[in-house]
Amino acid sequence: MTRRADAQRSGGLLAVAVAFCAAVAVRVALAALPLSPQAALLWADVLTYELPMLALIVVSALLTLRLTGVEHRFWGMLLIATTLVLAGELYWTWYAVTRDIKGPPADDPTRLLTAAAAIVFFTLVVLMTRFGSEPLASRLRFYIDVFSGMLVVYALTYWYVAVPAVGSLEGGGQVGAVALAFYPVVGGAILLGALAVLVGWKSHHWRRWERLTVAALILYALGLLSFPVWYPQMLTSSQAGPGWFTLALGSGYYLLLAAAVDRLQSADPAVAEPWPVPVVGPAWMWRAYPVVIAGMLPFIGLLSLSVAGLPLSTPVLVCTGMLAVVLAARSWVSALERARQRARAFTDPVTGVRSMDGFDQRVEQHLRRGAERGREVSLVLADIAGLGLMNDRLGHAAGDRALRRLADVFVRELPRGGEVVRLADDEIVALLPDFGAEDAASYARRVHGRYRIACVDEAEPADVSIGVAVFPEDALDSGQLLVAARAAERSARIADHEPIVLFSEVEGVVFDAEEHLARARMRSLRATVRTLAEAVDARDPATRHHSANVAELAVPLCQVLGLDDEQAHLIGLAALMHDVGKIGVRDEVLLKPGPLSSIERAEVEQHARLGERILEPAGLVELLPIVRHHHERWDGTGYPDGLAGDEIPLGSRVLAVCDVFETITSGRPYRSAGTAEEAVAEVVACAGTQFDPQVAYAFGRMVAGLNRTAGARTHLDGEMAGADLGG
Secondary structure, eight states, rough: HHHHHHHHHHHHHHHHHHHHHHHHHHHHHHHHOOOOOOHHHHHHIIIIIIHHHHHHHHHHHHHHHOOOOHHHHHHHHHHHHHHHHHHHHHHHHHHHTTTTTTOOOOOTTTHHHHHHHHHHHHHHHHBBBGGSSSHHHHHHHHHHHHHHHHHHHHHHIIIIIHHHHHTTTTTTTHHHHHHHHHHHHHHHHHHHHHHHHHHHHHHHOOOOOHHHHHHHHHHHHHHHHTHHHHHHHHHHHOOSSTTTTHHHHHEEEEEEEHHHHHHHOOOOOOOOOOOOOOOOHHHHHHHHHHHHHHHHHHHOOOOOOOHHTTTTOOOHHHHHHHHHHHHHHHHHHHHHHHHHHHHTTTOOOOSSSBBBBBBBHHHHOOOOOHHHHHHOOOEEEEEEETTHHHHHHHHHHHHHHHHHHHHHHHHHOOOTTTTEOOOOOOSSEEETTOOOOOHHHHHHHHHEEEEEEEEHHHTTOOOEEEEEEEETOOOOSHHHHHHHHHHHHHHHHOOOSEEEEGGGOSSSSSSSSHHHHHHHHHHHHHHHHHHHHHHHHHGGGGGGTHHHHHHHHHHHHHHHHOOOOHHHHHHHHHHHHHHHHGGGSHHHTTTTOOOOOHHHHHHHHTEEEEHHHHGGGGOOOGGHHHHTTTTTTTTTOOSSOOOOOGGHHHHHHHHHHHHHHHHHHOBBBOOOOOOHHHHHHHHHHBBBBOOHHHHHHHOOOOOOOHHHTTTTOOTTTHHHHHHHHHH
């Protein structure tokens, strides 16, 4: 059976070879016969050029219907390219026989068919290689690199070769020069691609039809490269048409027909693999290529400037503009590719969620923001029970499916601003900013319920335990928060009927009894302090959210002053609690709508000392001096201790400015709210007396910058421009 199949394949190839030899013999005989130039051209084109293309179209169509995968795409694109060429050549032959023996003029639209076919041939070579499986960004970058190089070569070929050769000839001109430069450039690209494929032959099991195909593509590329040679001769000659050029291209199509017939008669059902294309040359050469192309842009630009206004210069100008656009596109694609590579580096390949790289730093960022805003941050950790046993019994593919399903549920239920991360082999974690224990537990219940439903649908095990830990009640940093969440998850794993456990419900799992009691007492104290601060603001509708607003001003002001994140975090936390001492001020004094008496003012001024005493048992030592001295003045006339200048803690100086700005812009019952411009003017006017000048001017710059960003520049910019804003 194998010998019979081989005989059939050899017979098909022999038939193609005989047809080619007969076509050549007829072509030679036609030159000796007394035929008219039109008749000789007709027979020559049909036999040596158009007949093999027609046969190739039929066989390629059969192969496209029969094969799949990369070969389906290959024969389909070959079918398209050959059809385009045949349509253009049939029109050429008809025009040469009936109208002009030299064929249609250079600006005839059918020339675009041949140009499109050449581009399809090049794309065919690229897609047949393993490059077709590269990521989209890599393929885009490759196409841009090739296209930019072709633009450079085309512009130079057009102006220095094509224009002198055919620019002044009848039937040539600008359109003829465009065609003369186009074909060799595309032919060179096809030739380089085919030669690169040839280099990879040693690492690939090449079949006969593949060798014939590559040889045909090389012959076709050489035909395109010879276009600048015969085209000027054809325009200046009185003889018929392309002549032997069609025989050269026809030889390539006979080879392609032989390859197609060989593949059609092959008994091998296996589809060909993509062609390997090894990296040729040193790595530095490929890195230098885009740099060289970018460096050619100024040269092409100077060329376009020097020829601007001259006849036939338009294509050079177009190439220059296109090259600039293409290089800009390459920069964008490269940036996109780098961003995707960074994303892949931080993405777990199994679940598609973020990997644990940089997890601690991201958690710390969320904890700092939560502390600055007085908000909680929750960590929800889930573990699939028996995942190792599932991998052993059902294979790692089953375990991966379970992890993906759990991660998908985590992501589907994730609130805005949250983040899902895979930590250990079987741990999925959700980081939930602004979520307290109750909200985080609700999220965990939704995840658990949906995961069980999904597992029931897939008939797979569905045991998952979930632990919840909350900052700052359960932990004060990322490491402690993760330990707390894992402790809660382990407690859920051993619980009989409770798959979700909060760390606040766990006793003696992670910490010893004494430490656990101390932490619980500290959590209670801090929660009480925060509640007191919120209660103080809530006593007066005019000061509701006052502390939070001051904190939102203080943190960016710290950044303008160049303080590090730790200092900004500490000052933001102090801002949230700076007025906690007002809990000891009577309502009739605190809420009095008019001016205070001296006795009442003395009572209010006690809130700074009282705030320090309230915060001291909570262990917030760093906040104590900031809260105590936030009403001191730069000139020493403030309270409670009359400190002056640099004696006042920097955090207190920051809060003093932010406190006054927020008070002016919020308004009080006895006066209306002022504008931000008026409040900044007051702050700047009091620099050096009430406020630290450096802090006051920095605050002015910060607000002015925000105003400019919002499109509302104030007249204060000019006023402060003349001041020593550097402090």
